[in-house]
Amino acid sequence: MKRKKIPSLVKDQKLVERRRKQIIEAAVECYKEKGFHKTTTREIAEKAGFSIGTLYEYIRKKEDVLYLVCDAIYEEVQRKAAEAIGFHTDAVVQLKRALFGYFSVMDSMQDEVVVMYQEVKSLSKESLPYVLKKERDMEEVFEELLTRCVAEKRLSLLQKEIRCAANNLVIAGQMWAFRRWTLQEAYDINTYTELQWRLLYFGMKHVSEVTE
Amino acid sequence: MKRKKIPSLVKDQKLVERRRKQIIEAAVECYKEKGFHKTTTREIAEKAGFSIGTLYEYIRKKEDVLYLVCDAIYEEVQRKAAEAIGFHTDAVVQLKRALFGYFSVMDSMQDEVVVMYQEVKSLSKESLPYVLKKERDMEEVFEELLTRCVAEKRLSLLQKEIRCAANNLVIAGQMWAFRRWTLQEAYDINTYTELQWRLLYFGMKHVSEVTE
Amino acid sequence: MKRKKIPSLVKDQKLVERRRKQIIEAAVECYKEKGFHKTTTREIAEKAGFSIGTLYEYIRKKEDVLYLVCDAIYEEVQRKAAEAIGFHTDAVVQLKRALFGYFSVMDSMQDEVVVMYQEVKSLSKESLPYVLKKERDMEEVFEELLTRCVAEKRLSLLQKEIRCAANNLVIAGQMWAFRRWTLQEAYDINTYTELQWRLLYFGMKHVSEVTE
Amino acid sequence: MKRKKIPSLVKDQKLVERRRKQIIEAAVECYKEKGFHKTTTREIAEKAGFSIGTLYEYIRKKEDVLYLVCDAIYEEVQRKAAEAIGFHTDAVVQLKRALFGYFSVMDSMQDEVVVMYQEVKSLSKESLPYVLKKERDMEEVFEELLTRCVAEKRLSLLQKEIRCAANNLVIAGQMWAFRRWTLQEAYDINTYTELQWRLLYFGMKHVSEVTE
DNA sequence: AATGAATGAGCCTTCATTCAT
DNA sequence: GATGAATGAAGGCTCATTCAT
Structure with missing residues (x-):
């Protein structure tokens, strides 16, 4: 699409x-x-x-502007995120860099992210899929990075866990913007990024351990 | 308030x-x-x-209806969540039960959650705080549960990490509704709940370990 | 319909x-x-x-007004025409009276007739048939009167000639309004009516004669 | 003009x-x-x-196009009609030929005739007279033919009846186009022409007879 | 002569809100 | 308390016309 x-x-x-x-x-x-x-x-x-x-x-139509806006925002997010990711031989390091880069983009595009979150639903049934596809693409970027980490035994996620984990990464970034009213009251972007990285990373690292 | x-x-x-x-x-x-x-x-x-x-x-005014609706939804979420939480001597078990209860509410009130997510921003500057307060309350419920887990040494979160972790729990539940277009394509509510519990739980358990 | x-x-x-x-x-x-x-x-x-x-x-919609107008005009034409027709034992006398009545209505409703003639085409494909039906009804009134004349041997129109003749009667009346810029320069309504009656009547009376 | x-x-x-x-x-x-x-x-x-x-x-201005169109249509009608009329020593035969020619033009230019009928009114007060003049010219063509028939005693129309009769001839042709929704349901152009010729011709022939 | 981007007056239509009954 | 007819501001969108290139 x-x-x-x-x-x-x-x-x-x-x-x-x-x-x-x-x-x-x-x-x-x-x-x-x-x-x-x-x-x-x-x-x-x-x-x-x-x-x-x-x-x-x-x-x-008026709605065309909304589509243009949503499309442009995603385009920019992806572009910036892509250039932030770079490459590193160590899979986890790359994942971390990708996350940090993505969070930084989310921070610099806060307003845009909030707009997207609140207005996507106003897109017509016809335009929506195009935009959701871009959101899904974002997810997949992280899925792939996670898959590589798993392949290199740096994370022990099961196949089905990858998508959920990727989702969490994506969301954590967006929430920095969308829930700024609470999160930015407590953290700055660096602290937040570091914190989330560890919460999420260790979650993914130990998820396969037995639990009560 | x-x-x-x-x-x-x-x-x-x-x-x-x-x-x-x-x-x-x-x-x-x-x-x-x-x-x-x-x-x-x-x-x-x-x-x-x-x-x-x-x-x-x-x-x-028209907006009053929106406030009434938002307020009512939160009221119901809280009521249902509260009755789902119950109490258990083991702090982690109680946390887990709370999370499972909360996720179950999110599942049964999907539409309402989506409405909230998309329409809160339409509340007047005047009404918004009342609603955000309720959202914050939700967070605090989990913050308290986490604090208890920490107090009982079942989790080793730092003080400042608690809020972020609580946020993640709250969000994970809401996303089940808000991102259903992607998540519910991959999971059913039980699988999702179990998965998130483990990802988040282990994250919180091991967050204080040294990382690269 | x-x-x-x-x-x-x-x-x-x-x-x-x-x-x-x-x-x-x-x-x-x-x-x-x-x-x-x-x-x-x-x-x-x-x-x-x-x-x-x-x-x-x-x-x-704006067009609804047009439909309302067209419908009302026809309704009034029909109502007035109907009350003008009356009944007479002599078929030709009745036909004549009907025609005179109809022409008189056309005269008194000139503006409306002109409006109809010029605006019907602006009706939506959906509304048009309802209005054309009324126009056709008008035709049929005269067709029936003519049929009676034929049945009573007062006119010797062939079956297929009746419709055409009826059309001419209807049209002659409408033209008094629609072509007033030329007709009313030359005649008053009485003269015009009398003239048309004779032109049309003798046409219908002698139409079956052999012609060169 | x-x-x-x-x-x-x-x-x-x-x-x-x-x-x-x-x-x-x-x-x-x-x-x-x-x-x-x-x-x-x-x-x-x-x-x-x-x-x-x-x-x-x-x-x-936009309206100029309409004028151009109306003018062109009349021009073409007149040109075609003129070339169809020709000349014949017998006045009635010539009249008949003129009518048949005219009807044939009306048939071949149906759409144009309908356009004219419905759009003339949109011409500015300034342009309208020019167009009506052309319509009047059409009438006069038939008036002249009728006058000749009268002069040669082939028809016994009174002076004042000529204009009305000419009008009827002109109209009968236009109606083939304008009322095609009803007329063309019942006739083909040849039948219609023949029928109208006879209805109108005998009308004109016998109009001066005494009537009830 | 041809082009086509820019303009903005103006139209149809909706809908939150009021108020007399 | 309930009703629903009336209001009119406001908004989306169109399109005839102009004018710089």
Whole structure:
């Protein structure tokens, strides 16, 4: 499943890209402040610096902006995360670096993450899958890293445990943004990252031990 | 911080309570289906079985319904969770029971949890704190259980680690509902609960070990 | 095919009827002046004497007003025509009276007829048939009268000629309104009626004669 | 009253003519499908094969296209009708031929006729007369033919009856297109033409007889 | 001459809220 | 207390027209 194409009346692809970047930027700012529903298309146009008519040259419906925004956020998260991961011969070290990189992205994109969390549900039944796919991709990045750790006997997760663990990693990062009202009251990003790394890492390391 | 009082034009407290129960029930159903913003007050009134005029005898603004709903959901979660926890002499057993009970509630109230997750942000700046307080209460329930485990040397969490761990427990439960599109594709509630228990438990047990 | 029911949010049937009468009256006036497309719903509401919100309590879409108008016009034409026809033992006399009555109605409802002629095409594919049916009904009234004339040997139309002749009668009346820019420059309604009666009547009387 | 001149920004007359032909062709197609009001200038430009900017080099306002279309249709009707009429020494034969020719044109230009009937009213008060004049010209063609028939004693119409009769001839043809939903259900063009010829001809032949 | 991006007035429609009955 | 008709602000979206390139 690729990115969904939103048609534009304007033909110049370069221009479309530039204008849409403006739109997204403006929209994110508005969404942060008042959410998707309370943001009017006029506000977005205005903040983007052009008229309402022009806005509609680059989208078809209000919801298109939301899709554009969600898509852009994921794109950026993935891009930043990917470049943060790098590679290391030691599987666990790589996993750790990936997590730290991902958490750092979550920290720097807090607002965007919150927007995503709260507005995804407003996407149409048609657009939603495209976005969920990207979320799932994120999960899979960690699944693969975990799989490598398991393959190299650095973690002893069962096959079925990997997905759950990967989920936890992904979520832990997002929650830094989404539950900032409580978490950021108690920790700074470094402390939080370190803490979560250990909680999650040791969980994964010892999960196969017998328990009561 | 107590529950926030929503004024009603109707004097008879009994009646107010009965009607509001109807309102909440109707609203939750609507929110599940289309979210807060796309649900009209008319729909709520209709589904509740009375006229739009009557609805406004029991609330002042559309948002009041959302508050009522959020409040009611938390109330129910807490009530059910509380009765599920019970007591056990062994601190870890009690923690485990609490977690299992909580997860079971999350499973049975999936829709409600999703509604909460997606609509809280629509609460006014004024109402939000009341609701976040309840969320925080949930966290504290687990913080206390963890504190007891630590006190009885069953877990060796540092003071500052407790809050983060408690957060993870709370979140893990909510995610069963909120990320059902991915998690429930892979697990059933029992498997998920068991898995998370072990991942989280061992994480908390071994978190203080030295790590690379 | 009965009249199509346009749903209303207002329950009081009596009120619905009264308000819709106002709407129709206002709309006809607007349509006369500027046509359906250039008439705004606000203008209709205003001319009808209530707010735009109220208008939409009695219709769903702008086009509903058009349907209401078309339906009302036909209803009135039929009602007036019916009461004008009466009965006479002599079939031809009855036909003549019917025609004269019909023409008189066309004369008194000129504006409405013109509106109909020009706006019917704006009805949705869904509504159109209901209106065309009424037009066809009009035709059939004359077909029956002609059939009686034929049965009583007062006219010698072949079966297949009846429909065409009936059409001509119907049209001749409508044209008094629709082509008033030319016809009413040359005739008054009485002259026109008398003239058409004779042209059409003798046509029908002698149509079966051999022609070159 | 001549044709009304629509100014163009482009100097080259040849080009103007060519482009306008394209515009008209495109517009007619659009009007057939959705009427004047629902057709956008963009659609016309696109279907004509050039840009919206270019369209506005050849017209000033949307309505200009409508005028161009109406004018073109009449032009074509007249041209085709004229070439169909021919000449015959016998006045009635010529009348008949003219009618048959005219009906045949109406048949082949059904869509255009319908467009005209429904959109003329959308012409500005300023343009309308030019178009009505052409309609009147059509009438006059038949008035003249009828006058000749009368002069040669082949028909005994009174002076004032000629215009009405001519009107009926013109209308009968147009109705084949405009009321095709009912007429073409019952007849084919040949039957219809023959039938109308006889109904109208005998009407005109015997109109001066005394009637009840 | 041709292009097509930009504009913004304006339209239809919805819906939270009020208030007379 | 209950009802539901009335209100009108507000929002999404369209499209004729312009103008810089």
